[in-house]
Amino acid sequence: NAGVTQTPKFQVLKTGQSMTLQCAQDMNHNSMYWYRQDPGMGLRLIYYSASEGTTDKGEVPNGYNVSRLNKREFSLRLESAAPSQTSVYFCASTRAGGETQYFGPGTRLLVL
Amino acid sequence: GENVEQHPSTLSVQEGDSAVIKCTYSDSASNYFPWYKQELGKGPQLIIDIRSNVGEKKDQRIAVTLNKTAKHFSLHITETQPEDSAVYFCAASINGYGQNFVFGPGTRLSVLP
Numbered sequence: 001n002a003g004v005t006q007t008p009k010f011q012v013l014k015t016g017q018s019m020t021l022q023c024a025q026d027m028n029h030n031s032m033y034w035y036r037q038d039p040g041m042g043l044r045l046i047y048y049s050a051s052e053g054t055t056d057k058g059e060v061p062n063g064y065n066v067s068r069l070n071k072r073e074f075s076l077r078l079e080s081a082a083p084s085q086t087s088v089y090f091c092a093s094t095r096a097g098g099e100t101q102y103f104g105p106g107t108r109l110l111v112l
Numbered sequence: 113g114e115n116v117e118q119h120p121s122t123l124s125v126q127e128g129d130s131a132v133i134k135c136t137y138s139d140s141a142s143n144y145f146p147w148y149k150q151e152l153g154k155g156p157q158l159i160i161d162i163r164s165n166v167g168e169k170k171d172q173r174i175a176v177t178l179n180k181t182a183k184h185f186s187l188h189i190t191e192t193q194p195e196d197s198a199v200y201f202c203a204a205s206i207n208g209y210g211q212n213f214v215f216g217p218g219t220r221l222s223v224l225p
Contacts, residue, residue, distance in 0.1 A: 041217055043215040058211065098208075099144060100158050101210055103156050
């Protein structure tokens with residue numbers, strides 16, 4: 001099993017450009033999450049999907065949209081990137097009723 | 113809402129010594145407290161967790177203690193090894209639901225040979 005995979009690993013954008021971060025898991029997990037990690041601030045939840053077909057806002061959703069494409073895939077879209085969105089983005093998943101979050105390797109995003 | 117503080121932000125220890133990282137939380141409804149380890153260039157990985165009905169839990173060289181009254185919990189690593197060098201995050205959650213995990217800001221642990 002690959003676990004949780006994320007693409008791309010690294011991306012540079014100019015202010016105003018758009019992009020989609022991809023996440024997939026092969027563990028048949030129900031719930032999936034998108035976090036951003038900034039220095040000194042830990043991990044902050046952007047959006048989550050408790051189950052296929054549902055999505056909800058987390059702590060810092062502004063400027064982002066998500067799509068739960070199917071049970072395996074959960075994408076994060078930046079419609080108009082801003083320098084404040086420079087961060088490392090992690091996708092995670094949990095099984096139904098589970099507490100352990102399994103994280104992907106992260107996407108490092110730089111917005112100029 | 114929940115607020116989780118974590119100290120220290122950086123910690124250097126000699127190989128073989130012990131390391132202690134402390135976290136405090138604000139919401140008395142929180143009842144699940146995991147610790148994650150993040151190695152360089154990787155995503156966080158769960159290393160140990162504790163629930164509010166337990167005061168201490170051990171797993172080989174790692175232990176976690178919880179004081180519900182004071183609302184703090186700590187990670188203890190004994191006989192540290194170079195491979196323990198990483199960033200450690202604590203978190204607090206109500207019932208372990210991922211959508212209400214609140215993470216601390218992290219502690220960078222360096223184990224010096």
